[in-house]
Amino acid sequence: MSLTNNNHIILPEPTLRRLPWYLAYVETLLARGQEHISSTGISKALNVDSSQIAKDLSFLNLKGKTRIGYNVADLAGALSDFLGFHQIHKACIFGTGSLGKALIRDNGLANYGLHIVGAFDTNPDIIGSSVEDVPISDIKDISDIYDKFEPAVAIITVPAEAAQTVADTAIKTGFKAIWNFTPYRVRVPDDIVIANTSIYAHLALIYNRLKAD
Amino acid sequence: MSLTNNNHIILPEPTLRRLPWYLAYVETLLARGQEHISSTGISKALNVDSSQIAKDLSFLNLKGKTRIGYNVADLAGALSDFLGFHQIHKACIFGTGSLGKALIRDNGLANYGLHIVGAFDTNPDIIGSSVEDVPISDIKDISDIYDKFEPAVAIITVPAEAAQTVADTAIKTGFKAIWNFTPYRVRVPDDIVIANTSIYAHLALIYNRLKAD
Numbered sequence: 001m002s003l004t005n006n007n008h009i010i011l012p013e014p015t016l017r018r019l020p021w022y023l024a025y026v027e028t029l030l031a032r033g034q035e036h037i038s039s040t041g042i043s044k045a046l047n048v049d050s051s052q053i054a055k056d057l058s059f060l061n062l063k064g065k066t067r068i069g070y071n072v073a074d075l076a077g078a079l080s081d082f083l084g085f086h087q088i089h090k091a092c093i094f095g096t097g098s099l100g101k102a103l104i105r106d107n108g109l110a111n112y113g114l115h116i117v118g119a120f121d122t123n124p125d126i127i128g129s130s131v132e133d134v135p136i137s138d139i140k141d142i143s144d145i146y147d148k149f150e151p152a153v154a155i156i157t158v159p160a161e162a163a164q165t166v167a168d169t170a171i172k173t174g175f176k177a178i179w180n181f182t183p184y185r186v187r188v189p190d191d192i193v194i195a196n197t198s199i200y201a202h203l204a205l206i207y208n209r210l211k212a213d
Numbered sequence: 214m215s216l217t218n219n220n221h222i223i224l225p226e227p228t229l230r231r232l233p234w235y236l237a238y239v240e241t242l243l244a245r246g247q248e249h250i251s252s253t254g255i256s257k258a259l260n261v262d263s264s265q266i267a268k269d270l271s272f273l274n275l276k277g278k279t280r281i282g283y284n285v286a287d288l289a290g291a292l293s294d295f296l297g298f299h300q301i302h303k304a305c306i307f308g309t310g311s312l313g314k315a316l317i318r319d320n321g322l323a324n325y326g327l328h329i330v331g332a333f334d335t336n337p338d339i340i341g342s343s344v345e346d347v348p349i350s351d352i353k354d355i356s357d358i359y360d361k362f363e364p365a366v367a368i369i370t371v372p373a374e375a376a377q378t379v380a381d382t383a384i385k386t387g388f389k390a391i392w393n394f395t396p397y398r399v400r401v402p403d404d405i406v407i408a409n410t411s412i413y414a415h416l417a418l419i420y421n422r423l424k425a426d
Contacts (some may be wrong), residue, residue: 008424016421020414024396028374046398084420102315112413113420152423161241177419183237185259193422195415200325201233202408206390207297207326208229209406210365211221 015056016083021046022053023079029072038069085113090151091179093119094166095158096126096136099181099199103155104131117149139169146173153177160184228269229296234259235266236292242285251282298326303364304392306332307379308371309339309349312394312412316368317344330362352382359386366390373397 011019025045029037039057043050057070062078064070080086093100096119103109104116120139121127127138137145145151154170156163156178163184170178177193180186183201188194224232238258242250252270256263270283275291277283293299306313309332316322317329333352334340340351350358358364367383369376369391376397383391390406393399396414401407 009421010425011421013418016418017411017414020396020411020417021398024373025398028397031374047400048398083417084424085416087420089416089420089423098315098318098320102311102318105311105315107311108413109416112416114416153419160237161244177423179415179419183233184241185234185238185261187260193419195419197410197412197415198230198233199410200321201230202392202410203298203302203322203325203327204233204296205226205229206366206392206406206408207300207302208222208224210302210390211297212223 009059011059015059018048018052018056019059019079019083021048022056023076023083023085026072026076026079030076034072036065036069037072037075038064041069085111087113088115089113089153090115090117090149091153091155092117092145092149092151092170092175093134093155093157094139094170095156095162096121096131097157097159100155100157101131103157103181104134114153116155117151118145120145139166142169142173146175151175153179155179155181156186157181222272224272228272231261231265231269232292232296234261235269236289236296236298239285239289239292243289247285249278249282250285250288251277254282298324300326301328302326302366303328303330303362304366304368305330305358305362305364305383305388306347306368306370307352307383308369308375309334309344310370310372313368313370314344316370316394317347327366329368330364331358333358352379355382355386359388364388366392368392368394369399370394 022042025042039050039053042053060078060082062074091114093104093116104119116134119134119136120142121136122139126136129136154175156166158166160182163180163182163186167178167186167188171188171192178186178188180196183198235255238255252263252266255266273291273295275287304327306317306329317332329347332347332349333355334349335352339349342349367388369379371379373395376393376395376399380391380399384401384405391399391401393409396411
């Protein structure tokens with residue numbers, strides 16, 4: 001953990017992976033009407049060490065009560081706030097194939113604070129059309145769309161061989177984060193945020209472990 | 214690395230993450246018509262240490278030539294084979310919301326050896342219909358579908374609160390691997406393969422790093 005100039009806490013990646021697990025679990029408790037949960041309770045359900053959970057949750061400005069634990073609704077709200085899911089973050093989709101379209105249609109992303117304001121493609125047959133009110137523009141018009149909405153996140157769902165070029169174009173235009181869904185390992189400058197969600201790469205893991213059985 | 218009884222190599226997760234990067238890169242070279250590539254060349258393009266690349270590629274039964282490097286087509290084929298992308302692995306989708314449907318429609322998965330043979334949902338309005346020739350069945354009929362195709366991989370794209378129950382049902386039926394796309398941390402027995410592709414969790418990382426700028 002380190003502090004930046006504006007006192008924002010840079011959390012380690014493992015913590016940022018675990019906090020959404022806690023949130024998803026606490027939200028299921030909330031839906032079931034459970035009122036309180038302890039670190040030990042979360043620990044048992046998720047098989048994460050309870051001292052680790054207590055440490056992770058110490059980043060939140062929230063105190064649990066001895067023996068009762070955390071109020072479930074407060075904990076869900078605090079986690080969601082802390083993770084930035086209650087703020088609006090604007091994004092554009094690059095590549096409107098099946099995955100790009102699915103991400104546009106996915107209400108889940110909006111629930112987690114990601115608002116897709118535009119989409120880009122190179123296929124003249126679909127440029128000018130729209131998916132769920134999100135207009136598909138020619139990538140050549142990227143500056144116009146960027147100036148209008150100032151989106152921060154570029155979601156890359158183009159074919160792998162185009163990933164680097166598209167990421168470079170987005171960064172040059174002003175995008176601050178690249179969310180790469182292709183198997184291609186996109187390189188970005190140090191001041192640009194990069195997250196890789198390489199769906200197919202996970203297949204390699206599954207196949208390798210399956211074969212071992 | 215360890216060997217199982219049938220001499221299958223269990224690769225470490227970081228290696229299994231990097232090998233698909235090399236494949237995606239080598240496939241772009243193949244598309245451009247490049248004939249040879251060295252570890253150093255891959256290293257420069259992907260910013261991975263070249264000795265690490267040489268070590269990772271040593272798992273393949275393929276020799277590069279001094280000064281010339283690897284034949285690009287051979288390397289692409291060997292990587293794809295080694296990662297299991299040329300074999301057929303059968304899977305079912307659990308939950309046919311926008312993400313489940315997108316995965317069914319995604320040709321990419323089939324190109325990487327994953328054949329979706331069935332889908333399940335609880336919504337009576339869509340049970341009996343199909344997406345791209347994949348029939349959507351009632352989850353109550355899971356045993357019939359399983360006996361017919363013997364799929365190994367259960368892809369979980371239901372809402373988070375249903376993830377554990379659906380995974381438990383799939384495992385009880387005979388599925389050997391759970392590919393979890395929900396933010397819920399699904400628990401599985403030791404002999405079941407689990408891969409988590411938690412799309413929304415990556416948003417937490419992006420938001421945290423963006424705020425730090």
